[in-house]
Amino acid sequence: MRLFAKARESWENKCHRCGLCCHEKVIVGDSVVYDLDSYCPHYDPKTHQCKIYLQRLEIEQRCRRVTRFTAMFASYLPETCGYVQDARKKHIRFAPRRKIHFARSSLPSGDEDSLSIQF
Ligand code: SF4
Ligand code: SF4
Numbered sequence: 001m002r003l004f005a006k007a008r009e010s011w012e013n014k015c016h017r018c019g020l021c022c023h024e025k026v027i028v029g030d031s032v033v034y035d036l037d038s039y040c041p042h043y044d045p046k047t048h049q050c051k052i053y054l055q056r057l058e059i060e061q062r063c064r065r066v067t068r069f070t071a072m073f074a075s076y077l078p079e080t081c082g083y084v085q086d087a088r089k090k091h092i093r094f095a096p097r098r099k100i101h102f103a104r105s106s107l108p109s110g111d112e113d114s115l116s117i118q119f
Contacts, residue, residue, distance in 0.1 A: 014082040019048035021066070024105075025076050031099040032076055037106040068092075 024038040039045065042052045042060055050056055056063045064070065071083035075095045078084065087093035 014086050015066070016080070016082045017048055018078075018080065019043060019045075019050075020078050021076070021081065022050065027075055027098065028101075030096065031101050032078065033101040033103050034078070035103050035105045037104050 019039075020034050022040045022043040024035040026033050040050075040060065040062065042050055042056065042063075044051050052059050057065060066074075066077070066081075066083050068087075070077065071081075071087040072092050073095050075098060077095075078100050079088075079097060080100070084093060
């Protein structure tokens with residue numbers, strides 16, 4: 001039991017707590033675009049933390065635990081994600097590398113600054 005808790009803690013510690021996976025996102029070609037203005041109702045944009053972390057899977061239907069499988073295959077996770085980096089290091093990341101873009105849906109459409117390229 002203790003071993004299980006330790007393994008779980010070590011897995012969770014791979015997360016950088018960036019909160020990007022809690023934002024609305026869309027895959028466009030070889031990029032994934034994160035909307036900085038639109039996110040899960042349980043996400044706190046000031047701290048980048050989940051406000052219901054321990055109960056998130058019971059409370060929020062759309063929330064998904066990041067598993068080894070997700071780390072291997074989920075295209076929506078950014079390359080900067082700790083789980084993705086771990087999977088890349090172990091050569092078990094099979095999703096294509098995608099550039100990360102940030103959008104701001106609260107800005108008027110057509111605003112040149114509404115989409116900024118990160119890398
Ligand atoms: S419930 Fe899930 S998706 Fe929503 S903020 Fe918490 S961790 Fe993120
Ligand atoms: S994108 Fe990855 S590192 Fe960032 S909060 Fe989500 S799981 Fe953690």
